[in-house]
Amino acid sequence: MSSDLSEIEKHDDSHPELNAHTDALLPDPGMHEHHWRPTDVDPKAEKRAERQVSLFFGLSALCSVLFVVAYFAVEPGYDGDVWAGYGASNLALGSTLGFALLFLGIGVIQWARKLVVDIEHSEDRHPAASSPATREVAIAELKAALNESGMARRPFIRNAMIGSAALLGLPAIVMLKDLGQTNAQITAEQPYPGAGLEHTVWDAGVRVVRDVVGTPIRPGDLEIGDLVNAEPATIFDGSLHGAPLQIAKSKAATILLRMDPNDIDNDVTRNWSVDGIVAYSKICTHVGCPISLNERTTHHLLCPCHQSTFDLADHGKVIFGPAGRHLPQLPLGVDADGFLVALSDYPEPVGVSYWERNTHDIDTIFDDWSKNHAADAEQYGYKEGGQ
C-alpha cells in the first residue's frame, strides 16, 4: 500500500539530476506482495492478542508490587535472609524488577507486532532534506499513525500499559528510603562508637597503632621524615565487627609524620604534635582518596587522584589542587606507658564535604577543642606549645 508521502516523494522534482542518477543506479524493485497478519483478518485472533498484551502488562504491574513487598519483607545485609546460598534480598529485588521491565517490554513489542495497523510504505531514495510539502505530509502521517496505534480505540490495554509503567516508578520511590538516616539521627542513636559523618572511633586515650599489624607506637620509634599509616587501637580490640568495623576503619585512617619541630609553622599544628610527630586524616578532603605521597623535605602530602597538596607543617592547609578544605589534624599525646595516643576524636569531620557539614577556620576549631578537651588532654601530656 503506498501513501500520500510516497506519492509526493515520487513527484519531488527539487533534485531532478540526483533523482535520475539514483533511478539509473537503483531501479525501483517494487513492493512485495503484502501478507496480512492473523490479527488483521481474524477478529478472534485480534481479541486473543489483545488479551495476551494485557496479560503481560498485568504481570509487569504484579512484579512491581512484588518488588515493594520484597523490599520490606526480605531482610537484607550481612545477617539477612538467604535463598539457595545467595542473599535473598538481592535475588528478590533483582528478579521482580527485572521481570517487571521484561513483561512491560514484551507487552509493548507484542502490541506493536500484532495489533498496530500493518501498513507498508514505499518511498523513492531522495536527498536527505525534505521539501516543506513533504514535511507537512509527514506530520499528518505521524498524527494518523498515532490514531492507528490504537491508543484511542483500545482504552483497556492503553490504560493497562500506562498503569504498569506508572507502577514501575514505585520501586524508584521506595528505594529513596535507602538514603538512610540523617547524620543527626545516626549520631543520636549511636549504634556503635564513631557512627555518623561527624565522628570517628578516635577518642581521648585511644592508642595510635600501625595499620595492618596493630602494634602501638612510641615517639622514639619514628625518625625525622618517617611516615606511618596508622589506625586507632579500637580497630584491633575486637569490639567492632562486620560493616561497623569496616566503616570505622575507613573513617579513622590516619597518617603519622615526624618532622623537625622547628619546621612546624602553625601554632595549632604545634599544640597537637608530640616531638615533631603530627597526625592527619588519610582521607583527601576533595573526593576522599587515601593519601600518603609524602615529600620529605617540604612536608607536603600529595593526593594521587587529582594532585591536591596539603602542607603538614601548617595545619594541613591546601597549597595546590582542587581540595576545598585543609586536612583534619588529630591531636596527639602520650599515655603512661609512653605510647602515642589521641587526645580526642578529630576536632572536625574527616573526608569529603557533605550537606550538613559546617566548615570553620583552624583557629575557631582549636578554640572549640580547647574549651571541650584541653583539660582532659593534660593527663596525656598536652600543653600549649607542643610536647
Ligand code: FES
Ligand atoms: S581526591 Fe584527592 S585531590 Fe581529588
